[in-house]
Structures are given as structure tokens and as C-alpha cells.
Amino acid sequence: MKAPPRPVIALGVLALAGGAYALFGPKAEPDRWLGYVEGEPLLIAAPVPGTLASRPVTRGQSVERGAPLFTLDPRTTDAEGAQLAAQVAAAKAQAADLSQGRNRAPEQAAAQAALASARAQAARAGADFERIAALAGKGFASRTQLDAARAARDSASAAVQQAQAVLASGGLSAGRPEQQAAAQASVGAAEAALRAQTRRREEIAPLAPAKGVVEQTFYDPGEWVPANQPVLSVLPDDQRKLRFFVPQERVAGLKVGATVHFTCDGCGAGARMATISYISPRAEFTPPVIYSERARAKLVFMVEAALPPAQPLPLGLPVAVVPE
Structure with a gap:
């Protein structure tokens, strides 16, 4: 029997090798x-320094949105808030005082009584002048008497005008418009400072901004925390x-x-x-x-x-x- 040619044998060997590699060799890794x-x-910090009073969460703990994370010692912040609240009350009292009348109620009552008395005297002086003027026209009163009655009438009329001015002045506000505007501005500034302090009170006791996991804690209760230094981190x-x-x-x-x-x-x-x-x-x-x-x-x-x-x-x- 005649042996096959060498090229045919070589091709067969290569085919067998290729098949074995495809069957048993490493597979092509899929495209991925x-x-x-x-x-x-999220790094959670406080804008002011203080002692860490409490930290109810630990590393790896799941937290819901709005859960308390930590609290700095609030005594200093609360004292500053009370001081600012007192400043707001003082500014409001000053503004109210400048907007009220110059005189108190008893003083205004006295001014009204003085005006009534001045009007009564003016009425009497006017009647006296009319009587003396009539007598002078008939020759029964001298020129001097007529001049004195006229002066008394005019003086009583001036006293009425003066009493009216005193009563009106007592009803005016204690402060000028510019002073009242400055007082209202002081009230606004004091209220703004109090709002900022209230917000700071919330910031020293922050809540979880979202549902997540406490990834890391950096301070323990009792330690001093510098301002703006993260106390813990939350991974939403x-x-x-x-x-x-x-x-x-x-x-x-x-x-x-x-x-x-x-x-x-x-x-x-x-x-x-x-x-x-x-x-x-x-x-x-x-x-x-x-x-x-x-x-x-x-x-x-x-x-x-x-x-x-x-x-x-x-x-x-x-x-x-x-x-x-």
C-alpha cells in the first residue's frame, strides 16, 4: 500500500491541532x-467649635432622612440666642416708645383742662370788652378802660391758642420720622441676628440629609471639635x-x-x-x-x-x- 504524501500528513496534523486548541484551549473572553x-x-460638620455632647450613630449604621447625627454642647449657643432675643425686645420697645405721643395720658388730660380754662377766660374777656365798648360809646367808660378790656380779650385769645398748641404738641410722636425709621431698622437687624443664631443652633445638632449609611466617624463624645471640621460622613x-x-x-x-x-x-x-x-x-x-x-x-x-x-x-x- 502506498503511503500518503507528506504535505497531506502535515495538513492533517495541523487540522487536529487546531481542533484540539479550539476544544480544549482558553476561550475568548466576552466583550465587557x-x-x-x-x-x-457627605461630610457633616458644624460651623462653630465646641465639645461633642452626643453622637447617637455609629460607623456602618443605616439612618433615615431627618435622623439626628450629633450634637455639640449647646450652652454657649443658647446663651447667645437669649442675648439676641433680649436685644430684639429692647429694639422693639425703643421703636414703640418713639412712635407714641410725647405726653402720657395724665399729661394730656391736664393740657385739655388748661385749654378749657383758657377758653372760659377768653369768653369772659370777650364779654367784658363788648360791655365796656358799649359803655364807652355812650360816654360812660373812659378810653383807658376800653383799651384795658381790649388787651384782656386779646391776651385771653392768645392763651387759648397757646393751650391748643400745647395739647397738639403732646399728641405728636416722641421721635422724628428719621428716628423712627432708624429704630425700625434696628429692630430688623436684631431680628436677623436672632434668626442667624437660631439657624446656628440647628447646625450644631444636624439631621441626616438623606437616607443612607454612616460611612465614617471622626470624633467621639467628649472630644473638642474645631469649627467646620467633619464629625462624620454619610453615604446616601x-x-x-x-x-x-x-x-x-x-x-x-x-x-x-x-x-x-x-x-x-x-x-x-x-x-x-x-x-x-x-x-x-x-x-x-x-x-x-x-x-x-x-x-x-x-x-x-x-x-x-x-x-x-x-x-x-x-x-x-x-x-x-x-x-x-
Whole structure:
């Protein structure tokens, strides 16, 4: 029997080797965009220094929106608030005093009585003048008597005008319009300072701004906390996101607001969804963590996608985004 040609034998060997490699060799890794879960914690601080009086939450504890987080010693703040409240009361009292009449009620009553007396005297002096004028016309009264009666009448009339002026002056406000405007401005300034102090009282005992988890605590009760120094950090459930890396040839097909699917270890069967919220305008050469040989030395763009807050995932969890 004649042996087959050597070229045919070589081709057969190559075919068998190729089939064995395809059957038993390493499988091609499916196309996936690699990334991880990231979050943006909120740093909770107070605008004033003080001793940490209480901190009812601990690291890793879940908190609801509006839950108390910590409280600084309120004694100094409360004392300042009481002082400002007293200043508001004093400013209002001063403004009210300037807007009232110059004279008190008894003084006005006395002025009214003086006016009544002056009018009575004026009426009497007027009647006397009329009588003496009639007598002078008949020759029974001298010129001197007539002049004296006229002077008494005019003096009594002037006394009435003076009493009317005193009564009107007593009814005027104690302060000039400019003084009253300045007093009202002082009231507004005092009330604004009191509102600011009330807000500061709330800020030394902050509440959780959103539902989430206390990520870290930096001070314990009894320690002195400097102003604007975070006491703890809260990671809201709605501030978790995916951060993954897309090859440059695929990034043009993505847009903010689009939905992507991803898988992760321990996430259960099936793919989850996230919404793209940011696409980096700058390229990177490699992701910060290398998961596979195929991810090396690629020109990639960082993309972030917001996660639904219903089921928050732990930070740093590796994910694989499945391209559409």
C-alpha cells in the first residue's frame, strides 16, 4: 500500500491541532466594560467649635432622612440666642416708645383742662370788652378802660391758642420720622441676628440629609471639635454609582441618560440596570485596576452611571457592564 504524501500528513496534523486548541484551549473572553461601584459621601460638620455632647450613630449604621447625627454642647449657643432675643425686645420697645405721643395720658388730660380754662377766660374777656365798648360809646367808660378790656380779650385769645398748641404738641410722636425709621431698622437687624443664631443652633445638632449609611466617624463624645471640621460622613443611598471604562471605539455610541446593564459577584442572576450620568471628555490609557489581559494598554474613557437607591451596592465592588 502506498503511503500518503507528506504535505497531506502535515495538513492533517495541523487540522487536529487546531481542533484540539479550539476544544480544549482558553476561550475568548466576552466583550465587557470593567469597573466598580463608587460613592460620594457627605461630610457633616458644624460651623462653630465646641465639645461633642452626643453622637447617637455609629460607623456602618443605616439612618433615615431627618435622623439626628450629633450634637455639640449647646450652652454657649443658647446663651447667645437669649442675648439676641433680649436685644430684639429692647429694639422693639425703643421703636414703640418713639412712635407714641410725647405726653402720657395724665399729661394730656391736664393740657385739655388748661385749654378749657383758657377758653372760659377768653369768653369772659370777650364779654367784658363788648360791655365796656358799649359803655364807652355812650360816654360812660373812659378810653383807658376800653383799651384795658381790649388787651384782656386779646391776651385771653392768645392763651387759648397757646393751650391748643400745647395739647397738639403732646399728641405728636416722641421721635422724628428719621428716628423712627432708624429704630425700625434696628429692630430688623436684631431680628436677623436672632434668626442667624437660631439657624446656628440647628447646625450644631444636624439631621441626616438623606437616607443612607454612616460611612465614617471622626470624633467621639467628649472630644473638642474645631469649627467646620467633619464629625462624620454619610453615604446616601442615591449617591452610589458605577464607574467603568469604555474603549475609545465604543464611547461615541454612549450618551448621558442612556441605560446600561451590568453584572457583579453576589448580585444574583440576570443583569442590573444603571443610568449614564457622566462621560469623561478625556481619555485614559488603562483602567486603574487591571482585571484581564484584554484590558491592558487600551485607550479608554471613564463613564459614570447612577444606581437606583432601592438596593445599594457596597463601594469598590467590581462590576462588568455588558454593552448593548
